[in-house]
Amino acid sequence: MAKDKKAKAAEKKARTAAKSSKKAAKKEKKVTNKRRPGDDSDSDDQDIDAILEEYKLKQAQHMAIAETICPPPPVRANSILMPHPTNSKELFLFGGEIYTGTPPVAKFFNDLYVYHTEVPSCST
Numbered sequence: 001m002a003k004d005k006k007a008k009a010a011e012k013k014a015r016t017a018a019k020s021s022k023k024a025a026k027k028e029k030k031v032t033n034k035r036r037p038g039d040d041s042d043s044d045d046q047d048i049d050a051i052l053e054e055y056k057l058k059q060a061q062h063m064a065i066a067e068t069i070c071p072p073p074p075v076r077a078n079s080i081l082m083p084h085p086t087n088s089k090e091l092f093l094f095g096g097e098i099y100t101g102t103p104p105v106a107k108f109f110n111d112l113y114v115y116h117t118e119v120p121s122c123s124t
Helices: 002-034 048-063
Strands: 080-083 090-094 097-099 106-108 112-116 121-123
Touching: none
Parallel strands: none
Antiparallel strands: 080 090, 090 112, 097 106, 112 121
């Protein structure tokens, strides 16, 4: 009888090991079926430093301020003319509108001019 118990215990261990290996094989098969040929997680690895550097350059180009000398602004009404808060030698002119009389009846401006009082010139 002792041999029978040992044999049954060994058979039971073998069966559970076979079942668990079978489950693992099914699980692996399911995972491989879900993957697509071009869907490899390692292929998504990109150099994060290069991506951040590219983003930094794009932001610098987007946020760059270019000041260009231009002719005086066209005639307009309802614009805002105010002094520069820190530089007393500059005036800001923003926005405004002009009545044309023909459709479209009014033209609205959304631009900013900086007038330099020392050297009478405008820049945008």
